[in-house]
Amino acid sequence: MFNRIYALLKKDLLLEFRQKHTFYGVILYIASTVFVIYLSFPDKPDGTTWNSLFWVIQLFICVNAVAKSFLQESRGRMLYFYTIASPVEFIISKIIYNVLLMLLMSTISLLLFFFFLTNPVQNTLQFTGIVLVGGVSISLVFTLMSAIAAKAQQNAALIAIMGFPIILPQLLILMKLSKVAFAEVFRQGAVTQLIGLVVGLDVLVIAMAIVLFPYLWKD
């Protein structure tokens, strides 16, 4: 099982290296979005604005980066995977791949934000940690959304429609959590509670993905 997950993951990564246009496409998307934000502010944005903008941009980056993971698989290729792997292996490999991709993209967007929009964060290391945790959560939800949307016809718009309400609670928690790094004082134990909630929701999403994906898989 692990061999097959590894093989599927390796295939996705190899594809990414060989067809660099999609990868650079997402990076360019991040860069141009951040640049537009940079130009649209006369001065540098204050901490709260910076924080909300950052998370909203994260969301859109994820839609763009993760969305193609299922859409790029043609019908014939899906049939081929069907014969060589089980649905659980397939979805796990996709989840790992998307999480890796999103971690990379989050880091890049964070660096670009620091570069263009300065760094209002007090505790940069803590904020980076929260960003990575957030990137994982967002990519998990959108992996399953992309799997569902791939079955429907006009899929790109559907991902956003289906995914945004579901990611909303996690995104709000993350926005709140990242205020820690802006030196906002929280009540005792609240931070651990919030992190626990995010991780708990992540576990729930993974469990649901593993249980539900086999039903999406068979056609």
Add this chain to the structure above:
Amino acid sequence: MKKNWWKILSFILLAYTVIAGFLIKVPDLPIIHQSIRNLYYHVCMWMAMMTMFIISCVYSIMYLRSSKYRNDIFAVNYAAVGTFLGILGYTTGALWANYTWLTDQSQSLGSVLKEPKLIGAAIALLIYGAYFVLRGSFTDLDKRARVSAVYNIFAFAMLFPSIWIIPRMVGSLHPGAPGSDSGNPALNAQKDLDSAMRLVFYPAVIGWTLLSVWIATLKIRYQLIKDKSLINE
């Protein structure tokens, strides 16, 4: 007749709710005053909505297990009635907030809308809106039923914490937020609710829930007849 007892019960309970709800003496609290009677409508809508969504989710699970088209019809109609109740809950809540929360002129509607329970309710409505959009994008019946069942189950699993867990962790204008001394958000047995109001409130919840099940079954029966040729079991 034997099968219809709950419909009659629903009618009697709702008639009782309306009559007793307007006549029984309620505690006169500051700000909220007589608008406290909205409890028999506003809260019941959410309870009934949640019941509808739970039933819808159960039928979606049943669909995935059995692949019977019938279960899909049940799931979608319960979800539709649930969404309708959610809109009603929002409307009654907006009326209520207008007379209680917005008494202070400096408070804008925008600040009230960020209330954690309102966010949860908005998420619920958006999720089921997306559910119907998703269904609309399929032409193949089996595929539509299967994919939307998957989304329904997943969305419900994510909706649950955002309605039942997160609002209890953060401050809220609703009664029962942590920090305020009004206790459990799900109405504490001893101290939250006046005992006279309790006599109306519990029958009201049951009455409204039964009424919404009734509406859903009517919709389902209509669609079962319409799609008779598709269901061959």
